[in-house]
Amino acid sequence: MVQRNGEIALQPQYQKIKQYIVDHVDRGEWETGYRVPSDNELAAQFSVSRMTANRAMRELTDAGVLARIAGVGTFVAEHIPQTPLFEIQNIAVEIENRGHQYSAVVHSLDQLPAPRDIALELEVPPQTPVFHSVLVHLENGVQVQLEDRWVNAALVPDYIKQDFSRITPNAYLMELVPLTEVEHVIEAVMPDARTRKLLKIDAGQPCLLVHRRTWSGPIVSSARLIHPGNRYRMGGRFVPERRQSSKV
Amino acid sequence: MVQRNGEIALQPQYQKIKQYIVDHVDRGEWETGYRVPSDNELAAQFSVSRMTANRAMRELTDAGVLARIAGVGTFVAEHIPQTPLFEIQNIAVEIENRGHQYSAVVHSLDQLPAPRDIALELEVPPQTPVFHSVLVHLENGVQVQLEDRWVNAALVPDYIKQDFSRITPNAYLMELVPLTEVEHVIEAVMPDARTRKLLKIDAGQPCLLVHRRTWSGPIVSSARLIHPGNRYRMGGRFVPERRQSSKV
């Protein structure tokens, strides 16, 4: 698809230019207000046409990274601190970071042909073999998350052999396949009977459901993460920095 | 700037095409999964080159309105409100980016001594002067967000003089003080009577509440953003259902 002569181009030219700019901004070399090279300069530097450089600049402008003024130039936009929305973080690591004890109970782990709705979610034909796991994560013995996950069996054939009381499904998947994309849908729901029982919560209280789908090219996994209680915090003053490797 | 011969073009060609598509979707003529005309068909219909039609389609895809599959076609994406959760910049801009009309209704804007709970949130002594604003954001005249905001009056003394039907509080604050940190807490709640009335929603359905606090050194503002409906998507993509191989 990318017809770059010579070496194989893993990503499009305009993506390389975007990466180049974002890298400089991230490293702090180009600060807010810095004037970035013009379309033509980038085109010359990367040996592409101006249209290609223009696309990179335009998309970064739409994304709020750059600001352009016709006739003047392109500048690094004001940096808005935004919490990494939903880091693919490990609930086990997070709990241990709080100095608490993590444990998990596996309620089921099966292989079966994909039901119709799950097939749609995973973008596979119905009846394709998939894995289905249901487990509860505990913090100091208290239920903190119900994880109901479906996995494309063809992509992760050994999923069903794992001991998910020792390694979380998310951690296992992350170390096995490189994630390319993540989707989060947050939903406010009233928990059903099974959920209330597994999480030991009362009826009548709304719950947060985070529906997370992860891609690695094709869709690897689709998970429903239900939290008892009803709050989910991202960022903020009291959250310690979590920037460590993916263990457990 | 737009060199369309004949009559003066008020907006670029690709904008016209975007508007054309968004209009059909908004009017319900093209529902989720509907296959929209291809690049070439649109190019012929509007007498433009495919690149121009392609830009319109690509931008609507980036905006989440359409979904494209190489080799197959372009489809109307599932409509999930996906903006206001973490207003990166401006809810007004985002709504306008979707080709819709933004408006806002200011329900109240007062200065008063901080109540006890608000003082805690803003980390100021009780009775400190604060501003309190309540407004509703509308997309095409439909209520999409209730914003209940408290602002540290000492840090933004002119807050109360603004016309928030013209500039959103968030945009005003952002251009005035450099943000250093943001906290988001997502909460599933049952809306109270006032909220249901302002957002014109029915009882019995859980809502998502985003509690957003912003720092600029000290805490500048604390806002509750309540969304009708209960689903919000970040990232990911809508993939239309495709024909399975003829295996029945």
Place this chain on the structure above:
DNA sequence: TTACTATACTTGTATATACGGGTATGGTAC
């Protein structure tokens, strides 16, 4: 000095063209 103008940039948009690769379909050979 002041005012104007030519010039050399910048970004914004639009076109015609090209090729790569994915997907569905219809036809053909088995």
Place this chain on the structure above:
DNA sequence: GTACCATACCCGTATATACAAGTATAGTAA
């Protein structure tokens, strides 16, 4: 019927080119 393949689409990317319009600056004329 089944398996294969040619074909005609689709989208993704890239290029060279062109003109419109905004902006800054150097140079010139008043």
